[in-house]
Amino acid sequence: MNKILVGLDGSARSPHVLDTAVDLAQRTGATVYLYRAVGLPSELPVIALSMSPGDTSALLQRLAKEDLDDLEHSVPNALRGGASVSLAIPWQGICEAARRVRADLIVIGSHGYGGLDRLLGTTAAKVVNHAPVSVLVVKETREADQDGNG
Amino acid sequence: MKRILVGVDGSSESRAAAGFAARLAEATGAGLILVGIAFEADPLVDPEMKARMRVFEEQEIARMTTMIKAIADEMARPDLAIETLVETGGPAVALAEIASRKDVDMVVVGHRGRSAVKRLLLGSVADRLVQICTKPVTVVR
Secondary structure, three states: OOEEEEEOOOOOOHHHHHHHHHHHHHHHOOEEEEEEEEOOOOOOOHHHHHHOOOHHHHHHHHHHHHHHHHHHOOOOHHHEEEEEEEEOOHHHHHHHHHHHOOOOEEEEEEOOOOHHHHHHOOHHHHHHHHOOOEEEEEEOOHHHHHHHHO | OOEEEEEOOOOHHHHHHHHHHHHHHHHHOOEEEEEEEEOOOOOOOOHHHHHHHHHHHHHHHHHHHHHHHHHHHHHOEOOEOEEEEEEEOOHHHHHHHHHHHOOOOEEEEEOOOOOHHHHHHHOOHHHHHHHHOOOOEEEEO
């Protein structure tokens, strides 16, 4: 394995997903790339953002990038491949980022798949079905929360 | 990592998954558990049909056992511990159950574990597994 792309969101569980990816990278000598999609409501056409004062999307992306840069501090220097954000529907952004960096594995988290999630499909399910490369889905369970808290 | 479970059904995708799992196991010093899931006779059908299905189930288990052993032999390496296991049931549910029972660190599957028609109707084993498995799941392409 050479390159691992980690798809992160703004949730408190992101570090758990990142830790899993870093652990794997350390064991396989891979480089870790961080990515976060700045979400937009699916009913909002992208063009609407450029018609309104476009500063909003720039601000959201800047904030997301700052978050991601903070998270990247927990990645050992030697393994850091970079961090990027883009304005995208999360699953599309993740797949696109994986192509761009030529990742050979995507690591993403998945929430518990409660009733509604299962019906509607989630980012994780979409990535699994559409990714150009292998995908590791890390469960973000209550166990993981406990790990994170204590 | 201690144990990596890989689901194998004989398809080229599942063989790719087994290859991925073996490389990861070698890199991490983990043991590999090769699992085949055979068809399970439906307990709800009438007794006569059930008896016939039981015969089919036994044939499936035998076929799956032979296949899993063959794949394990192909993959054998001095520094890789491989365990083989054949159980019956629905593939995704059975794999998720074994993953919990064996407390594995990761489950690896290919991205297609069903025929095109079944996949259309039921979704792939990988989809279902990602939904129900409590362990990390890698879907290999």
